[in-house]
Amino acid sequence: MQHRGISQVLRPQRSRVPNQKPGVFGIFTQDEMAFRIYTKKLQNAIIKFKSFCLHILRKYNAMTRNKIKFSHTKWLLPLWILLIGSIVLYMIAHAVQQDDFRHIRTLAELNAVTYGDNMIADLNAGINITDTLEQILISTDGRIDKFDTIAGRMMTDYVRSIQVAPGGIVTDIYPAESNEAGKIDLIHDKYRGETVKYSIANDALIIHGPFELEQGGHVLSIRNPVFLQDEKGTPYFWGMTMVIIKVPDIFQHSADALTNFDYQYRLSKTISPLTDEYTVVDQSTETLTDPVSYDFTLGGCSWKLEVMPTDGWKNDKLLLLVVLWGIAVILLLVVLTISILFVDEQRKKFLRLSLTDSMTGLLNRNGFNLQLEEYLEGNKQKNCVGILLDVDNFKFINDVYGHTIGDQVLLQLSQSLVQAFPDNSIIARNGGDEFCIILKDCSAEEAAPMIDAFSKASRSFSAKGVEHNYSISLGYAEYPANAEKVSDILRYADIALYEVKLQGKHGALAYRPDFHNSKRTQLGFSLSDISDNLPGAFFIYRADKEDERILYANQEMLQLTGCKDLDDFMHFTKHQFRNLVHPEDLTQVEESIWQQIESGMNGYNDYVKYRLAVKDGTYKTVLDYGRIVESEHYGSVFYVLVVDCEFIKTHYDD
Numbered sequence: 001m002q003h004r005g006i007s008q009v010l011r012p013q014r015s016r017v018p019n020q021k022p023g024v025f026g027i028f029t030q031d032e033m034a035f036r037i038y039t040k041k042l043q044n045a046i047i048k049f050k051s052f053c054l055h056i057l058r059k060y061n062a063m064t065r066n067k068i069k070f071s072h073t074k075w076l077l078p079l080w081i082l083l084i085g086s087i088v089l090y091m092i093a094h095a096v097q098q099d100d101f102r103h104i105r106t107l108a109e110l111n112a113v114t115y116g117d118n119m120i121a122d123l124n125a126g127i128n129i130t131d132t133l134e135q136i137l138i139s140t141d142g143r144i145d146k147f148d149t150i151a152g153r154m155m156t157d158y159v160r161s162i163q164v165a166p167g168g169i170v171t172d173i174y175p176a177e178s179n180e181a182g183k184i185d186l187i188h189d190k191y192r193g194e195t196v197k198y199s200i201a202n203d204a205l206i207i208h209g210p211f212e213l214e215q216g217g218h219v220l221s222i223r224n225p226v227f228l229q230d231e232k233g234t235p236y237f238w239g240m241t242m243v244i245i246k247v248p249d250i251f252q253h254s255a256d257a258l259t260n261f262d263y264q265y266r267l268s269k270t271i272s273p274l275t276d277e278y279t280v281v282d283q284s285t286e287t288l289t290d291p292v293s294y295d296f297t298l299g300g301c302s303w304k305l306e307v308m309p310t311d312g313w314k315n316d317k318l319l320l321l322v323v324l325w326g327i328a329v330i331l332l333l334v335v336l337t338i339s340i341l342f343v344d345e346q347r348k349k350f351l352r353l354s355l356t357d358s359m360t361g362l363l364n365r366n367g368f369n370l371q372l373e374e375y376l377e378g379n380k381q382k383n384c385v386g387i388l389l390d391v392d393n394f395k396f397i398n399d400v401y402g403h404t405i406g407d408q409v410l411l412q413l414s415q416s417l418v419q420a421f422p423d424n425s426i427i428a429r430n431g432g433d434e435f436c437i438i439l440k441d442c443s444a445e446e447a448a449p450m451i452d453a454f455s456k457a458s459r460s461f462s463a464k465g466v467e468h469n470y471s472i473s474l475g476y477a478e479y480p481a482n483a484e485k486v487s488d489i490l491r492y493a494d495i496a497l498y499e500v501k502l503q504g505k506h507g508a509l510a511y512r513p514d515f516h517n518s519k520r521t522q523l524g525f526s527l528s529d530i531s532d533n534l535p536g537a538f539f540i541y542r543a544d545k546e547d548e549r550i551l552y553a554n555q556e557m558l559q560l561t562g563c564k565d566l567d568d569f570m571h572f573t574k575h576q577f578r579n580l581v582h583p584e585d586l587t588q589v590e591e592s593i594w595q596q597i598e599s600g601m602n603g604y605n606d607y608v609k610y611r612l613a614v615k616d617g618t619y620k621t622v623l624d625y626g627r628i629v630e631s632e633h634y635g636s637v638f639y640v641l642v643v644d645c646e647f648i649k650t651h652y653d654d
Contacts, residue, residue, distance in 0.1 A: 082334040089326035096322050100315045109292045111263060112307040115254045116294035119267065119305065122158075122250050123222075123298055126243045127205060129154050129162060130224035133241035137164075137226050142238050147172045158250040159243060160219055166239035168196060178215065186223075186240065195272040199300070200225050200237055207299025208272050210247055210281050220245040220281070222299060248282035259284060262310040266291070273300040289313075357429040359407060360414035365436075368428035372438060375426065376486055383481070385447045386489030387437040388497045389455070389474035392505040394433040397470065401463045406433075409461050409470060420454045436490055444478035444510050451476055455508035471506035473497055482511050536641050541577045543628050543636035545594065548577040551634065560622075560644065562615035572615050577638075582611035582619050593626065593638070612642065621645040 132154065136144055144150065144164060151162040151174035161182065163173045168187035173179045186196045192208065199206045209220040222243045227235045248255060251267065258265045266283040270276060290313065291306040355367030363371065375384075391397070391409060398406040410433060417427050417435060426438040439447050455474045460467045475496030483489045496511040503509075537560045539553040553569050561580070563569040573579045581589050592608045606626045611619035625641040 078334045082330060085326070085330040085333060089323070089330065092326065093319060093322050097314065097319055100318055101313055104309060104313055104315065105292060108263065108307050108309060109294075111258065111261065112292050112294040112305055115258055115265075115307075116296060116303075116305040118254045119251050119303075120296060120298060122254070123207065123245075125156075126159065126220075126222050126245045126250065127207075127224070127299070129159070129243045130205065130222055130241040133162070133164060134224055134226050137238065137241070138228065142166070142228055144172070148174050158246050158252075160217075160246050161244045163242040163244070164239065165242060167237075168200075168239060170242075181214075182244075192221075194274055196223065196240070198273055199223055199240075202300075203227060204273070204300050206273060207269075207301055210269075210271075210279065218247050218281075220247055220250075251282055255282060255284070258307065263307050264288060264291075264310050265308075266306045267303070268306070269303045270301045276302075278302075278304065360411055360429050362414050362417075362435075363426070363428035365428060365430055368426060368430075368436060368438075371426045372486065375438070375440060382441050383443045384479050384486065384489070385439040385442055385444050385451075385476055386479065386483075386486075386493045387435075387439065387451065387474060387476040388430070388490055388493040389435050389437075389472050390497070391433040392471045392473055397461075401461075401468075405461060405463050409433075412459070412461065413472070416454075416457075416459075421450070436493075438489075444476060444481065447476070448510065451508050455506075473500040473505045474508040475500055475511065476508070477511035536643065537622075539640050539642070541638050541640070542634060543593075543638050549575050550577060551637065557642065560620070560642065561613070568615075573613075580613050582613065585610035589624075609645070623648070 133144070133150075136150070147164065154162060155174070161173050161175065161179045163170050163182060165171065165186055169185045170183045173182050184192075186192050187200075189196070195206055195208050198204070203225055205222065205224045207220055207222050210218045211221065212218055222245060224241045226238045226241055228238045229235055248267075255265065264285045266285070266288055267281045268278040269281055271279055288306055288308050291308040293307070294305045296303050296305075355363060355370060357364045391413065394406065394409070397409060410429070413435070414427075414429065417437065421427065421437060421439065424440050426440070428436050430436045451474060455472060458469065459471065460469045462468075475493045475498070477483060477489050477492035477496060479486045479489045482492045492511040495515045496509045499515045500507050500509050532555045534554055534556060537554070537557040539550060539557045541548055541550045550570065550573055553566060558565065558569050561569060561572065563572055578586055578590075589608050589610045593606060606624075606628075608624045608626070610622065610624065612622045613619055621644075623643045623645055625643070626638050627640075629637055629639055631637045
């Protein structure tokens with residue numbers, strides 16, 4: 001081990017470069033260096049690009065003189081200049097960016113090494129204090145006279161205290177003021193003991209910490225084990241010399257220099273030789289992006305100085321200069337082509353819009369017909385399957401849950417169509433909730449398993465946190481087995497689709513000749529048509545003891561209760577069935593109704609007689625025909641027909 005003399009320790013010499021960057025690049029800023037390096041490159045690139053453009057123009061003039069004809073002469077030349085110019089610009093910008101990145105990173109690495117070495121020198125100054133104390137102890141056979149005087153001469157602004165610990169017990173501390181708590185048994189201290197034992201066992205100087213002091217601030221502890229020789233020349237452990245170093249004070253000059261040169265940094269170390277875990281000693285920022293690092297080992301611990309430029313690894317100013325120059329040159333060369341390209345792009349955009357459904361992204365009917373025509377041009381002899389499908393009760397979904405939910409259902413269904421059918425299929429939204437598909441080069445028999453699986457797949461949507469199931473109906477037909485013209489294939493698929501509707505929805509059917517259009521008359525009556533013209537009073541309410549909310553009443557029911565419309569009826573009843581029943585009859589009626597529910601008589605009629613409230617304050621004796629039904633959307637509900645007993649007596653009582 002080499003030791004410095006006392007005079008060297010009292011006046012430690014440290015390399016400081018406060019006003020310039022380290023190394024050969026230290027007299028320039030990063031931007032100045034980049035500008036000097038790449039100015040020459042840009043000049044050469046400009047010359048080469050101009051030469052290239054002149055070469056292209058000469059070739060063009062030669063072809064013109066020789067009357068060489070080629071297609072799209074008016075835009076081909078500017079297009080090629082634009083393309084090649086963009087490529088050249090990209091290559092220049094990329095090369096400049098990469099070179100600049102390497103330059104900035106190399107410069108950062110040089111700074112990391114330089115200031116890392118400065119930090120090592122800073123720490124060695126503290127180590128030298130312990131070495132000097134060790135030499136004094138060796139020369140005086142373990143005695144230090146005038147400890148305070150010697151330690152006082154070695155104090156610096158970054159040293160908090162100088163200590164000696166004979167036998168591992170701290171006995172002398174300079175300065176003593178505010179450091180009395182440091183007189184401890186190091187070997188048996190629960191925080192320091194293991195590290196101290198390691199230092200003694202390996203005769204190794206250890207830089208332990210950093211530690212946070214109770215009185216504030218952070219420190220590093222430099223502990224140097226001292227071994228003397230007995231009369232027989234056998235080494236024995238005398239104790240330890242120690243210096244408590246204030247951090248980040250000891251690194252202040254290096255840290256300030258890095259900050260002044262626009263660098264962010266982080267200095268970390270392992271707490272002791274007994275752990276591989278790093279802790280931060282000093283830092284300018286908590287976040288560093290891909291920093292360069294300088295690793296070194298000192299005092300039995302691993303150290304790491306990480307550095308990166310404050311503005312990041314990219315010189316955006318230089319890159320912007322290159323890009324702006326390149327764009328300006330290219331624009332000057334292709335200005336005549338801009339309008340042509342713009343018009344062409346707009347034409348393509350409008351074409352896409354005219355052929356695409358804006359909500360689902362699928363083809364619309366125009367796009368479907370166009371792709372079908374293109375397919376038929378070269379495939380007139382091949383089989384294909386046309387499919388038509390829609391969402392069951394889609395109007396109900398829109399009316400009850402809103403059009404936003406309805407749109408979500410359509411979007412979900414469109415995505416499942418793309419995933420379920422082959423990539424070469426023609427898939428379109430026909431309008432509303434209707435979709436049409438052409439499966440190319442296959443028969444109905446081949447497509448049937450795929451179609452059947454798709455139609456029976458479970459589907460649901462979420463509304464207010466509740467999942468609701470929905471289904472689809474699907475009809476399909478084959479060309480040429482069912483349709484002589486491919487253009488007719490969807491018409492036959494439509495016939496099959498409505499056959500599915502007649503059979504209860506939620507399924508798929510292939511077209512058969514026995515499907516007749518006349519059956520569609522069965523679907524021509526809407527719920528409102530039927531309910532308004534039904535010759536009897538009818539209403540629906542929830543089968544729930546806590547909430548007997550009325551859901552619907554037809555026109556006849558409104559007339560029976562003397563209400564002008566459904567809103568008036570709901571206001572009169574307060575939306576509750578119990579408000580339709582005379583108070584004296586309510587208990588009997590509810591007992592009869594709930595007896596049906598509790599006995600599990602779902603699907604069977606229940607008959608109960610009671611006095612029905614009329615809006616004018618009177619009551620009518622009625623016979624109630626009720627049936628409990630499980631509704632997909634409302635749970636258990638009562639379907640009720642109400643007959644005026646006086647009417648029956650008048651017309652049917654003999």
